[in-house]
Amino acid sequence: MSDLNVMTPAEMAATKAAVMDQVPGSEIQGQSPLHHADLESLAKQGPKQGGIHLREHKLLGHLTLRCNPENADQLAAAERVLGVALPLQPLTSAENGDYSVRWMSPDEWLILVPGLEAFEVESKFRDEMGGHYSLVNSSGGSTVLELSGANVVELLKKCTPVDLHAKQFPVGKVVSTVFSKSTAIIRRTGEQRFELVIRRSFADYIWLWLQDASREFGLVIEA
Amino acid sequence: MFHIYCPHCAEYREEEEFHAAGQAHIPRPLDPDACSDKEWGEYMFFRKNPRGIHHELWVHAAGCRKFFNMTRDTQTYEIKEVYKIGEQPSVVAE
Numbered sequence A: 001m002s003d004l005n006v007m008t009p010a011e012m013a014a015t016k017a018a019v020m021d022q023v024p025g026s027e028i029q030g031q032s033p034l035h036h037a038d039l040e041s042l043a044k045q046g047p048k049q050g051g052i053h054l055r056e057h058k059l060l061g062h063l064t065l066r067c068n069p070e071n072a073d074q075l076a077a078a079e080r081v082l083g084v085a086l087p088l089q090p091l092t093s094a095e096n097g098d099y100s101v102r103w104m105s106p107d108e109w110l111i112l113v114p115g116l117e118a119f120e121v122e123s124k125f126r127d128e129m130g131g132h133y134s135l136v137n138s139s140g141g142s143t144v145l146e147l148s149g150a151n152v153v154e155l156l157k158k159c160t161p162v163d164l165h166a167k168q169f170p171v172g173k174v175v176s177t178v179f180s181k182s183t184a185i186i187r188r189t190g191e192q193r194f195e196l197v198i199r200r201s202f203a204d205y206i207w208l209w210l211q212d213a214s215r216e217f218g219l220v221i222e223a
Numbered sequence B: 001m002f003h004i005y006c007p008h009c010a011e012y013r014e015e016e017e018f019h020a021a022g023q024a025h026i027p028r029p030l031d032p033d034a035c036s037d038k039e040w041g042e043y044m045f046f047r048k049n050p051r052g053i054h055h056e057l058w059v060h061a062a063g064c065r066k067f068f069n070m071t072r073d074t075q076t077y078e079i080k081e082v083y084k085i086g087e088q089p090s091v092v093a094e
Helices: A009-018 A039-045 A072-082 A115-128 A152-157 A200-213 B037-045
Strands: A052-057 A061-066 A093-096 A099-105 A108-113 A134-137 A142-148 A174-179 A182-190 A193-199 A219-222 B003-006 B011-014 B019-023 B053-059 B067-073 B079-084
Touching (some): A072 A115, A099 A174, A099 A182, A108 A115, A142 A152, A142 A200, A182 A200
Parallel strands (some): A052 A219
Antiparallel strands (some): A052 A142, A061 A108, A099 A108, A142 A193, A174 A182, A182 A193, B003 B011, B019 B053, B053 B067, B067 B079
8 A cells, every 4th residue: 555645634633524423322232143042041951061162252343454564653643542553464463351353454453342331442543643545334234253272272163264373373373264164363362262253144054054164063152 | 276375364274275366467557547448458358377387366265365476387287386475576588
């Protein structure tokens, strides 16, 4: 991306006109794409022992940031907002408390923040960042599943062609890849713990797929 | 199946994640209005189909979604090299 787009402060402020708080308030109940699966009840009624543990982190704020990785001002602005530098190495991620940043492509990052903070973080970006960049709140477009347990690597081997061996896929690595017949952004958050960012419209399909794939290991739902 | 090195992700991935996007290095005419029908037609429709070294455009569709170029032997399927858009191939047909 070029930095030819140099805006005046007034023009910069005008870009905030397009920013809208997608979550009007905590009192308004949101529904995740897996609302119909009723994971809370399944967590209470279902088995407590098994090789796979599944938990949905629903209604998080998903922000897609695109900017120039060679623009030191933009990198510094992102660090001021997030409290952590954007990961510049391919396939890496960074965390700061509840904020997590994934490298998606050389000029694109996926930032996950608590759902009710998405608007605040987005507004901060508009205040801090200058030049040519794009920040899109895509919270409604995807959801996050966390898979853990003794058999989690075996389960994922059925779903994706990526090499999951600890040497090739260390903790903190993030890949965007094929997942069953859909796609997912997979991040290793622990030795036997993975985080999947999946598309909203594929959430039900992946939920059904994971139930089938984890049948031999035993699936424990957590909520 | 190809095992393709993505120059942006800097690692090998399965072909499943990629899409081939045809011949590489096809510059759009700078002044389309000044093109003859023949020149425009060749730009739009005519593609090489070599036996041997071919330069192709690929996209890492399920990964970083970036385009890159690949030099491939259409006879042996061997991938000679991958290189980023804007770079020139080091392996060329004789």
